Amino acid sequence: MIKITLPDNSVREYESGVTGLQIAQSISSRLAKDVLAVSVNGEVWDLNRPIDQDSAIKLYTWDDREGKETFWHSSAHLMAEAIEFFYPGTKFGIGPTVDTGFYYDVDLPEGKQLTEKDLAQIEKKMIELARQKHQIVRSSITKAEALEMFTDKNDELKQELISELEDGTITLYNQGNFTDLCRGPHLPNTSYIKAVKLTSIAGAYWRGDEKNKMLTRVYGVTFPKQKLLDEYLVLLEEAKKRDHRKIGKEMELFTFSQKVGQGLPLWLPKGTQLRLQLEDFLKKVQRKFGYQQVMTPHIGDVELYKTSGHFQKYGADSFQTIKTPAEGEEYMLKPMNCPHHCEIFASKPHSYKDLPIRFAEFGTVYRYEQSGELHGLTRVRGFTQDDAHLFCRPDQLKDEFKKVIDIVFIIFNSLGLENYTAQISLRDPNNPDKYIGSAENWDKAEAAIIEACAEKGLETVTELGEAAFYGPKLDFMVKDALGRSWQLGTIQVDYNLPERFDLEYIGADDKRHRPIMIHRAPFGSMERFVAVLIEHTAGKFPLWLTPDQVVVLPISEKYNDYAQKVSDFLNNSDIRSLIDDRNEKIGRKIRDNELKRIPYLLIVGEKEAETGTISVRKQGEGDKGSMSMEEFAQFLNDEVKEQLSAFYN
């Protein structure tokens, strides 16, 4: 008998050789049905692999990451089997799981090609194979045997993988007519897989190296129930509907022009209104926190970026320098605002009493992104950072950091982004040479970030080795309404630039000291942030932010004058309003303006004109009754204030 410890620390006795599935069966039949994998002393195993010694185990279902990964991993094998059926002789690279689903990199036989149209029949075959309930069987073989096996199959991809493995650790998994080199774990049999969707097809280099052969990567996702697949497809549809490129076009927020150039967004009047609203709000918040607004040009002498080090590190992959008619004059489009801000700091001497000094700028920067990387507003070649650089003393670092976190909170809460976490990126302790600055400073800076987050009650994950070479950082991740994660704002501590720019202040001891610099951008970039906001809200922006807050709809042309009066009054009351005086019936005007996502529709006709009132209709909610213009203006301004309460409190 062996002792099995469950996660609740209860201990049960089983015959040696018991499997995870048998343990689940002994607990409940429901669990036995749902369980997908088991971890044995921290290692995830197949459910039917015998356990022969005392162990601590944990059973995983679809609700656990480990359960899903096992499920999808087996699904990748199932897909491989189906592909091999249609394309005998296919060579298989790697078939790992991803966030949602899995892929397999395959090398199809000479002259064969997969297109999206072929996916349907592969899906069908997968379901057919799954229903046959093939057992998935694990076996160990020696390295020599493994090499021989895949040499026979002419699969040099697998041979390459095997040659890098340690003898004695090599396992195979077999199901039906398909055997694959694999570490596992896997499902007990194929029948768990009930629903299949192959999502896309793409080229990918073997091992991610462009010198290697291009393989065909097939992406897919599978589920244990058809209903889960249906839900997933609905989510995909919803994501498609919310695509910021589509909504941005519909709502006339931004556009691109071939003549202007790829990756260079043009902000249309309504998009500009939205962006200015965000910028003005952040400026107001920053003023409250003691920031000073500055402005710097879009180009700078190449020497500036040599001083900062950016030229050496990124120059070759950047937009190239701009030459002037004068000999030896060279400028760069600015890829960063910080060097300019450093020079502003250096423009006069500073006392320790003056610190922290905080320079903020909505600074547009230009970075040469590879053409294949450009994507709507989220990846562009010219974008505006809501940048600021804070220069402080070491003893001020933690407090300053906390204040930046406060600003981020105000911003996120004012925008309905309530679901966020943060990642603390620290040094790689095994690789101290990668970083500049003294170990002592790093210790202090890392401690300051960790403590600041803890004191602010921020939920964080910590990643070692993810810090920038010049200092540790904190990145904010926001979950949108569809549960997708976006990386937005960032706060970075920097010891490098103050050094390179020889920045200093005079301390209480009358000696020169080096300030610490914090880079921070709560939005990250205005372009990316607006894109995320569009997808999060599906274009239904919070009232305070939306480009057009109110539209006045006269019942007929006879009331256009009154509508104008209402609209003028609202515009004078700080409300963005317009009139729909088209020659259309009221039902039509309501429909069109609802579809334009305008939060409030004001209907005015004979009754309203006589009594000096308006009839209010709220987007998505319908008729709200009538009130006076004054009441309505007050009501809207209150709603805006409510939405910005994080700022006003």
Added chain:
RNA sequence: GCCGGAGUAGCUCAGGGGUAGAGCGCAUCCUUGGUAAGGAUGAGGUCACGAGUUCAAAUCUCGUCUUCGGCUCCA
């Protein structure tokens, strides 16, 4: 940058070796209306761009550009 799909009216898309289509939008007119689509008429396109094949190319071939899905990259 690399691999693969796509590019037809302002938008969404159909068509396809013999000079171009729909719906929405837009314009004009009729209608003057009460909470999600009133009616009529009309304008609008070098079928991304450049070469080639052909009696004839928007359609077939090649190249370029842009865009989409991935890969690699991201101060």
